[in-house]
Amino acid sequence: MRRFLFMRGLQSLIVLMVMSFVIYGLIGLMPGDPIDLMISADPKMTAADAARLRTLYGLDLPLYQRYLNWLTAALSGDLGYSRLFGQPVLDVLFPALKNSLMLLGTAFVMAVVIAIPLGTFAASKPRSATDYSVNLLAFAGISIPSFWLALMLIMFFSVSLGWLPAGGIAPDGSGFLESLRYIVLPAITLTIVSIGSYSRYVRSSMLEVLRQDYIRTAKAKGASRMRIVWLHGLRNAMIPVVTILALDFGFLFSGALVTETIYSWPGMGKLIFDAVMGNDFNLALVALLFATAVTLTGNLLADLCYAWLDPRIVIGGDEK
Amino acid sequence: MTEANQKDIIVSTANLTKTFDTKVATEKGWEQKQVKAVTDISLEIVRGETLALVGESGCGKTTLGRILSLFYTPTSGEFDLNGENVVGLKRKHIKPLRQHVQMIFQDPMSSLNPRHTVESILTEPMKIFGSGNAEENRKKAGDLLESAGLPREDLRKYPHEFSGGQRQRITIARALALNPAFIVADEPVSALDVSVQSQILNLMKDLREEFNLTYLFISHDLAVVHHLADRIAVMYLGRIVEIAPRDSLFEHAVHPYTRALLGSVPTVKPNKGKIGRILQGDPPSPIDPPAGCPFNPRCAHATDLCRQEVPTLDVSRMGAAHQVACHLKDEL
Amino acid sequence: MSNPSMRSNSPFLLAMRRFKRHKLAIASFGLLLTMIVLVIFAPFLEQMLGVDGNQVNLFNQKSAPSAEHWLGTDELGRDVLVRLMHGGRISLFTGLIAALAAATVGTVVGLFAGYFGGRLDAILMRFTDSVIALPLLPLLIVLAAIDLKKIGLPDSVAESDMVSFYRIIVIVALVGWTTVARLVRGATLSLKEREFVMAAEGVGASHMHIMFKHIFPNLISPIIVAVTLSVGNVILLESVLSFLGLGIQPPMPSWGNMLTNAQELIWDAPMLAVYPGLLIFITVISFNFLGDGLQDAFDPKAEV
Numbered sequence: 001m002r003r004f005l006f007m008r009g010l011q012s013l014i015v016l017m018v019m020s021f022v023i024y025g026l027i028g029l030m031p032g033d034p035i036d037l038m039i040s041a042d043p044k045m046t047a048a049d050a051a052r053l054r055t056l057y058g059l060d061l062p063l064y065q066r067y068l069n070w071l072t073a074a075l076s077g078d079l080g081y082s083r084l085f086g087q088p089v090l091d092v093l094f095p096a097l098k099n100s101l102m103l104l105g106t107a108f109v110m111a112v113v114i115a116i117p118l119g120t121f122a123a124s125k126p127r128s129a130t131d132y133s134v135n136l137l138a139f140a141g142i143s144i145p146s147f148w149l150a151l152m153l154i155m156f157f158s159v160s161l162g163w164l165p166a167g168g169i170a171p172d173g174s175g176f177l178e179s180l181r182y183i184v185l186p187a188i189t190l191t192i193v194s195i196g197s198y199s200r201y202v203r204s205s206m207l208e209v210l211r212q213d214y215i216r217t218a219k220a221k222g223a224s225r226m227r228i229v230w231l232h233g234l235r236n237a238m239i240p241v242v243t244i245l246a247l248d249f250g251f252l253f254s255g256a257l258v259t260e261t262i263y264s265w266p267g268m269g270k271l272i273f274d275a276v277m278g279n280d281f282n283l284a285l286v287a288l289l290f291a292t293a294v295t296l297t298g299n300l301l302a303d304l305c306y307a308w309l310d311p312r313i314v315i316g317g318d319e320k
Numbered sequence: 321m322t323e324a325n326q327k328d329i330i331v332s333t334a335n336l337t338k339t340f341d342t343k344v345a346t347e348k349g350w351e352q353k354q355v356k357a358v359t360d361i362s363l364e365i366v367r368g369e370t371l372a373l374v375g376e377s378g379c380g381k382t383t384l385g386r387i388l389s390l391f392y393t394p395t396s397g398e399f400d401l402n403g404e405n406v407v408g409l410k411r412k413h414i415k416p417l418r419q420h421v422q423m424i425f426q427d428p429m430s431s432l433n434p435r436h437t438v439e440s441i442l443t444e445p446m447k448i449f450g451s452g453n454a455e456e457n458r459k460k461a462g463d464l465l466e467s468a469g470l471p472r473e474d475l476r477k478y479p480h481e482f483s484g485g486q487r488q489r490i491t492i493a494r495a496l497a498l499n500p501a502f503i504v505a506d507e508p509v510s511a512l513d514v515s516v517q518s519q520i521l522n523l524m525k526d527l528r529e530e531f532n533l534t535y536l537f538i539s540h541d542l543a544v545v546h547h548l549a550d551r552i553a554v555m556y557l558g559r560i561v562e563i564a565p566r567d568s569l570f571e572h573a574v575h576p577y578t579r580a581l582l583g584s585v586p587t588v589k590p591n592k593g594k595i596g597r598i599l600q601g602d603p604p605s606p607i608d609p610p611a612g613c614p615f616n617p618r619c620a621h622a623t624d625l626c627r628q629e630v631p632t633l634d635v636s637r638m639g640a641a642h643q644v645a646c647h648l649k650d651e652l
Numbered sequence: 653m654s655n656p657s658m659r660s661n662s663p664f665l666l667a668m669r670r671f672k673r674h675k676l677a678i679a680s681f682g683l684l685l686t687m688i689v690l691v692i693f694a695p696f697l698e699q700m701l702g703v704d705g706n707q708v709n710l711f712n713q714k715s716a717p718s719a720e721h722w723l724g725t726d727e728l729g730r731d732v733l734v735r736l737m738h739g740g741r742i743s744l745f746t747g748l749i750a751a752l753a754a755a756t757v758g759t760v761v762g763l764f765a766g767y768f769g770g771r772l773d774a775i776l777m778r779f780t781d782s783v784i785a786l787p788l789l790p791l792l793i794v795l796a797a798i799d800l801k802k803i804g805l806p807d808s809v810a811e812s813d814m815v816s817f818y819r820i821i822v823i824v825a826l827v828g829w830t831t832v833a834r835l836v837r838g839a840t841l842s843l844k845e846r847e848f849v850m851a852a853e854g855v856g857a858s859h860m861h862i863m864f865k866h867i868f869p870n871l872i873s874p875i876i877v878a879v880t881l882s883v884g885n886v887i888l889l890e891s892v893l894s895f896l897g898l899g900i901q902p903p904m905p906s907w908g909n910m911l912t913n914a915q916e917l918i919w920d921a922p923m924l925a926v927y928p929g930l931l932i933f934i935t936v937i938s939f940n941f942l943g944d945g946l947q948d949a950f951d952p953k954a955e956v
Contacts (some may be wrong), residue, residue, distance in 0.1 A: 152929070
């Protein structure tokens with residue numbers, strides 16, 4: 001078990017390192033050159049000045065050298081300065097992270113709370129009208145473009161009804177109810193999309209469990225069908241469900257990008273987008289790496305859940 | 321060595337052994353174990369003869385068949401095909417040898433690619449070995465099909481359009497495509513209806529005459545074997561325990577295992593020739609074979625010698641052609 | 653000699669019969685077919701109506717539906733219906749091509765990994781898992797934001813109209829191949845054990861021959877299912893990127909980029925924000941139903 005943890009952790013770390021190099025290279029390929037930007041801001045700069053600045057910033061070095069310089073600085077805590085915000089990158093990152101977690105956490109909890117009963121219900125009555133309608137709703141959830149859903153919600157609740165703000169976050173010092181007004185629409189947007197996939201997972205893993213255990217246990221215990229489904233089935237089906245949820249949490253992170261942008265919710269997603277579009281190299285790089293790290297962690301946690309709950313996999317055997 | 325020159329030997333092996341590595345789940349996790357599928361096989365197959373290989377499932381007969389048809393490489397020992405050494409050859413050197421040995425498979429449902437037409441299946445070996453153009457190959461494919469008892473028009477059909485017995489005919493036709501001298505038939509009729517079995521066996525007999533074929537006929541069904549075999553080798557836990565001409569084996573079996581097998585074969589009713597469960601004890605595991613004679617845990621006559629030393633295959637009192645691997649072969 | 657009573661039905665016919673039981677899938681198939689036909693005929697419709705989808709008319713912005721413009725005009729006075737149809741062409745076409753491109757990459761990876769097994773399999777699968785573990789949208793955004801001139805593309809290519817189209821296809825193929833790879837690997841592993849593969853080896857077939865002439869033809873059904881299921885996702889990805897301004901670039905219409913300015917439009921011309929997204933939704937859900945139906949048809953054991 002420990003060995004497995006170590007290997008997977010190592011693998012994730014390697015991926016992160018490789019991705020840091022890849023992202024570093026990709027960011028460098030974005031339009032705009034820091035020196036060019038400086039030149040356009042200061043027309044009195046000569047070519048010689050530009051060349052000197054290039055050397056000063058190490059921009060004339062080959063890619064891997066620049067990367068290593070960045071890496072050494074980063075590992076010692078210096079993650080650079082954000083051009084867009086005029087602050088150190090970390091100072092920009094953490095508030096955004098906090099906002100994202102608030103939004104994602106809310107959406108995640110809401111989705112789970114709705115999807116588990118929904119999926120279980122559908123699984124308990126296979127091929128019934130309930131099952132089909134839940135399936136339909138689930139398909140709708142995974143097929144809807146999140147940005148369009150957001151627009152529709154804004155249209156309805158902000159424009160037509162005027163109940164909720166069309167975007168932004170509650171100003172500092174607002175009360176709980178006021179903060180709620182701002183978080184409702186983005187959270188609902190994310191929730192609807194997530195419910196789609198979660199309820200399908202819950203349904204199929206419940207069906208698996210029910211198929212295996214239902215016949216045996218029902219005949220043995222003579223318990224009522226509902227009891228079997230909800231107590232027994234739920235407990236066992238939670239295993240794969242928990243795993244998948246751990247996986248999805250990482251995905252939520254990147255999926256929220258569009259939602260945050262539309263609602264102008266100042267979270268990590270919007271930060272990444274603004275940084276990339278605004279050619280803020282340092283910020284974009286660190287934010288992207290952070291997103292990668294979170295997603296990788298989510299995956300690792302999911303693998304750990306698998307391993308913890310299914311001993312055969314831990315022992316490290318092959319599929320055969 | 322001189323006797324070998326008088327007989328035309330197609331297949332000759334000496335101390336052929338094949339072990340597989342496998343992982344077994346135990347409390348400590350996964351452990352590497354070895355499966356001794358085939359141990360110390362030395363035999364010769366003469367051109368034109370049909371040697372049957374019988375035994376329970378897990379005795380290694382399929383593995384031996386696959387070694388002799390060039391699908392598995394032996395772990396140790398010697399193997400000569402048509403006088404040429406086969407052991408240690410690389411894949412590209414084995415390819416030309418495939419013209420000498422072909423296999424007929426057990427399951428007619430999965431031995432033909434469902435997406436290929438019969439013509440494509442039959443001409444594939446010809447194309448791979450670059451013999452003939454499309455015209456000639458098609459004609460030859462048609463000839464093969466007719467030899468196997470199917471009309472030439474069936475060339476353009478797909479496998480799912482045929483019954484099990486017919487598919488087996490196609491498999492046999494394919495086996496003949498490269499004009500091999502030696503054919504390994506791995507349970508060729510086991511998956512077929514009883515009524516169809518005799519048709520296929522008769523076909524194999526006819527083809528044997530027509531093309532002067534040598535068969536290694538693998539089966540667990542002694543009655544089927546009786547129909548076709550010249551010699552019979554009985555395998556147990558990866559070793560040959562008895563090998564003899566057909567009549568000598570059926571009438572004068574020496575090895576206790578062979579006798580047990582035959583005890584379930586009433587010669588009058590050939591349909592009941594399946595290997596039965598009249599033996600005591602558990603079926604053996606090739607991962608942890610017992611010490612000494614592999615059969616000793618289930619043998620009613622086992623002595624201390626049997627439990628310690630592996631008996632070698634040696635002539636019995638029935639004659640030089642009838643060999644047995646048993647310490648007590650002269651007493652039984 | 654072939655007795656008709658002993659024949660079994662071709663696997664394809666059996667699958668079709670199972671497919672017909674899926675009413676939603678059939679409906680989706682019909683809908684998609686209609687949609688595809690309609691968008692193919694977009695240019696003809698344009699001519700018929702005597703309308704030019706690209707013609708800007710600043711005196712007729714955001715007008716309501718009329719006899720001349722069946723769905724009204726957009727913020728630049730262009731006919732909405734025609735733009736939607738053109739956008740549909742682009743979105744559908746891009747979605748299909750990108751899905752196929754991703755499937756090609758995935759098939760090669762999965763086939764080699766499944767067939768050869770051992771170390772190659774382990775390496776390829778670790779790589780696949782790593783790609784799966786990356787945050788999709790942020791990466792796509794970075795990839796889409798790259799300045800193509802910096803990677804050596806000549807200026808004429810980098811600034812052409814078609815480049816946004818090719819770019820989307822390339823980046824989707826770069827990240828979208830993993831599902832197909834896993835699926836193909838699984839199917840290859842089981843196909844490898846079938847006797848006809850051993851039979852091919854027995855007649856001297858090389859590894860390549862076996863992989864592409866024997867295993868691959870039997871992979872086509874699962875690949876079709878995987879591609880159909882992934883087209884929906886690809887269309888969603890393309891529309892998100894276009895919406896953000898990183899996908900298909902205007903004036904080339906795509907359902908996604910028709911929504912780019914929608915946030916301002918919802919105040920006075922809400923329907924302009926509804927149509928493109930609705931069409932995306934309908935298309936994606938149809939592909940998903942269709943894929944689901946196909947999956948049930950080809951492999952009833954897979955879906956519970």
